[in-house]
Amino acid sequence: MNKKGILLVNLGSPRSTAVNDVKEYLDEFLMDEKVIDYRWIFRALLVQGIILKTRPAKSAEAYKTVWTDEGSPLIVITEKIQKKLQKLVDVPVEIGMRYAQPSIEAGIQKLVDQGVTEIVLFPLYPQYAMSTTETVIEKAEEVRKKKFPKVKINYIQPFYNRDIYINCLAESIKEKLPENFDALQFSYHGVPERHIYKTDPTKTCNLNDCCSRDDNPSHQFCYRHQCYKTTQRVIEKLNLPKEKTIVSFQSRLGKDKWIEPYTDETLESIGKNGVKNLAIVCPAFVSDCLETLEEISVEGKEQFMHGGGESFHYIPCLNDEDRWIDVVKILCEEKLNDFYLV
Ligand SMILES: C=CC1=C(C)c2cc3[nH]c(cc4nc(cc5[nH]c(cc1n2)c(C)c5CCC(=O)O)C(CCC(=O)O)=C4C)c(C)c3C=C
Numbered sequence: 506m507n508k509k510g511i512l513l514v515n516l517g518s519p520r521s522t523a524v525n526d527v528k529e530y531l532d533e534f535l536m537d538e539k540v541i542d543y544r545w546i547f548r549a550l551l552v553q554g555i556i557l558k559t560r561p562a563k564s565a566e567a568y569k570t571v572w573t574d575e576g577s578p579l580i581v582i583t584e585k586i587q588k589k590l591q592k593l594v595d596v597p598v599e600i601g602m603r604y605a606q607p608s609i610e611a612g613i614q615k616l617v618d619q620g621v622t623e624i625v626l627f628p629l630y631p632q633y634a635m636s637t638t639e640t641v642i643e644k645a646e647e648v649r650k651k652k653f654p655k656v657k658i659n660y661i662q663p664f665y666n667r668d669i670y671i672n673c674l675a676e677s678i679k680e681k682l683p684e685n686f687d688a689l690q691f692s693y694h695g696v697p698e699r700h701i702y703k704t705d706p707t708k709t710c711n712l713n714d715c716c717s718r719d720d721n722p723s724h725q726f727c728y729r730h731q732c733y734k735t736t737q738r739v740i741e742k743l744n745l746p747k748e749k750t751i752v753s754f755q756s757r758l759g760k761d762k763w764i765e766p767y768t769d770e771t772l773e774s775i776g777k778n779g780v781k782n783l784a785i786v787c788p789a790f791v792s793d794c795l796e797t798l799e800e801i802s803v804e805g806k807e808q809f810m811h812g813g814g815e816s817f818h819y820i821p822c823l824n825d826e827d828r829w830i831d832v833v834k835i836l837c838e839e840k841l842n843d844f845y846l847v
Pocket residue numbers: 516517518519531539540541560564577579630634636637694695696697756758789790793794795796
């Protein structure tokens with residue numbers, strides 16, 4: 506009988522906060538054509554000719570503020586998820602990062618060394634994006650074909666609309682919501698608008714009302730729709746009025762138009778519009794990372810306070826909460842069982 510295993514895949518972090526390590530990481534990340542989707546020559550000019558001249562030093566400073574004795578929060582938390590899941594399932598569980606180390610290849614190798622020939626690969630992103638889910642699958646397939654042609658991989662699909670995930674997220678938020686808040690903001694990582702048009706097989710998404718309609722076939726690949734859907738379902742579970750919630754998109758890079766509204770602009774302005782006490786959550790990330798611990802918890806708080814806010818409450822990601830590990834287990838087991846059907 507074929508031996509099965511699980512590979513949890515997250516984005517990845519630099520190996521340290523040294524400027525050169527951050528530069529190496531950003532080079533691999535931003536030269537991915539699913540992230541900066543220009544022709545190679547224009548991507549190289551932008552990334553290597555402009556971004557890598559100044560950003561590594563700035564990002565290294567930001568990483569220093571979140572780094573722990575054990576390393577990058579994103580990697581440390583992914584390892585914790587792995588260890589907890591390993592206690593619940595009887596197949597080997599390893600981790601792999603899309604960028605830097607431990608790589609997807611190293612993760613597959615570890616599984617193969619334990620005799621695994623059928624892998625359930627879990628991209629740890631609730632919503633689909635070309636720059637996350639799609640690039641993970643593309644990379645894993647490239648590695649599989651080149652290095653492990655006899656290995657089969659089953660991919661877990663985006664789970665933003667699965668009841669078990671929505672219930673888990675809603676319960677987690679409910680537990681951490683402060684008693685008094687004027688608004689709950691859902692801040693998702695942004696993507697360039699062009700990415701959404703590019704991955705829409707129906708070419709019908711207009712990045713407007715279509716993302717919030719319920720019956721559009723473009724939604725399977727519409728990151729914006731999937732973020733709105735996650736929000737809508739969670740606020741229904743929490744019994745929160747829509748008027749008390751805000752959706753926004755953070756972490757934009759470069760001069761392209763990214764999906765709106767932007768988190769930083771929203772945070773700077775809502776204080777003046779009566780939101781004095783804010784709770785904020787970042788459901789595009791399952792684990793806390795630079796983008797939540799620094800960009801939102803520190804910079805975001807400053808922006809909000811500067812704009813007239815009075816209290817700012819950051820709600821952590823699911824991280825290694827037991828209820829989330831149970832969801833990971835169920836999603837993995839469904840795919841493990843798929844192998845028996847083929
Ligand atoms: C959650 C999903 C993510 C999407 C979608 C995404 C798209 C995306 N990101 C960049 C550029 C950068 N992102 C950076 C950090 C970062 N991004 C995500 C997740 C998504 N990115 C995570 C989890 C992290 C944190 C990594 C960590 O080590 O903690 C960075 C690096 C940090 C910095 O210099 O600001 C960049 C750059 C683009 C261009 C993009 C879509 C096209």
